Amino acid sequence: MEDGIRGGVAVVTGAARGIGAAVAGALASAGAAVAAIDLDADGLAKTVAGADGRVLPFTADVADSAAIAEVVGQVERELGPITIGVPVAGILRPGSVTDTSDEDWAATFAVNTTGVFTVLREVSRRMVPRRRGVLVTVGSNAAGVPRTGMAAYAASKAAATMLTRCLGLELAGSGIRCNIVSPGSTDTEMQRLLWTDENGAARVIAGDPAQFRAGIPLGRIADPADIADAVVFLASDRARHITMQNPYVDGGATLRA
Ligand SMILES: NC(=O)c1ccc[n+]([C@@H]2O[C@H](COP(=O)([O-])OP(=O)(O)OC[C@H]3O[C@@H](n4cnc5c(N)ncnc54)[C@H](O)[C@@H]3O)[C@@H](O)[C@H]2O)c1
Numbered sequence: 001m002e003d004g005i006r007g008g009v010a011v012v013t014g015a016a017r018g019i020g021a022a023v024a025g026a027l028a029s030a031g032a033a034v035a036a037i038d039l040d041a042d043g044l045a046k047t048v049a050g051a052d053g054r055v056l057p058f059t060a061d062v063a064d065s066a067a068i069a070e071v072v073g074q075v076e077r078e079l080g081p082i083t084i085g086v087p088v089a090g091i092l093r094p095g096s097v098t099d100t101s102d103e104d105w106a107a108t109f110a111v112n113t114t115g116v117f118t119v120l121r122e123v124s125r126r127m128v129p130r131r132r133g134v135l136v137t138v139g140s141n142a143a144g145v146p147r148t149g150m151a152a153y154a155a156s157k158a159a160a161t162m163l164t165r166c167l168g169l170e171l172a173g174s175g176i177r178c179n180i181v182s183p184g185s186t187d188t189e190m191q192r193l194l195w196t197d198e199n200g201a202a203r204v205i206a207g208d209p210a211q212f213r214a215g216i217p218l219g220r221i222a223d224p225a226d227i228a229d230a231v232v233f234l235a236s237d238r239a240r241h242i243t244m245q246n247p248y249v250d251g252g253a254t255l256r257a
Pocket of ligand 1: 015063182191
């Protein structure tokens with residue numbers, strides 16, 4: 001699994017907690033030097049302390065393209081050529097379309113879509129002349145199936161998914177692979193914000209016909225490590241013939257709609 005990862009340099013955004021922290025830790029364990037990027041410096045310090053490998057913190061906002069261009073340059077100066085890019089940072093502001101403000105819509109797209117675009121662009125510009133690299137965007141199963149109360153989020157994730165697949169087509173001739181991992185309900189702060197009481201997880205697993213949600217056939221909420229495992233596989237040479245793909249790591253929740 002480590003082939004293609006060991007000795008490389010990975011950039012992971014949203015790495016202060018949750019799925020991003022798990023991805024940063026997993027890539028470090030597989031032998032990459034990891035640049036962990038997030039707004040939350042305290043959270044980044046915890047990711048660094050918990051890692052079994054080399055993780056360095058970089059505080060930056062993925063919605064600020066100048067800051068991301070700067071930090072990507074700094075990572076290459078300090079760690080060497082970036083070989084793996086994983087945009088994970090995302091936000092969820094639940095609400096029906098009729099209740100979504102201009103600000104909620106803009107903020108959601110600024111982080112979940114433009115933030116992914118900026119990171120992929122800055123990293124791939126450096127990978128192309130070297131003809132080496134792999135990119136894995138963390139999307140969402142909400143990008144593939146309509147959900148109530150999540151339209152802005154789902155639309156922003158669908159855009160990030162297609163952006164990543166188009167980039168995969170543009171970069172295939174340079175030997176650079178681009179894939180997406182689309183999690184379903186995963187036990188993180190973002191997910192727990194949706195739970196109103198101690199039965200929140202059980203309700204997600206059971207599903208809710210009133211919300212047209214089928215539940216989770218495998219009967220559990222994902223751990224962040226479940227998502228990180230899929231990212232590490234796609235980043236490794238074992239996935240060397242896989243590009244423009246979008247596996248759902250959701251316990252079957254979307255029935256792969
Ligand atoms: N948890 C789930 O159930 C679930 C399901 C599907 C998809 N996802 C996606 O997985 C990714 C990670 O989610 P999570 O559950 O770990 O979320 P989380 O809220 O626990 O963590 C998100 C991290 O991103 C960082 N972040 C947010 N905005 C940022 C910005 N502008 N610049 C830099 N960092 C920023 C936060 O500080 C935080 O550390 C997100 O893209 C999310 O949409 C999560």
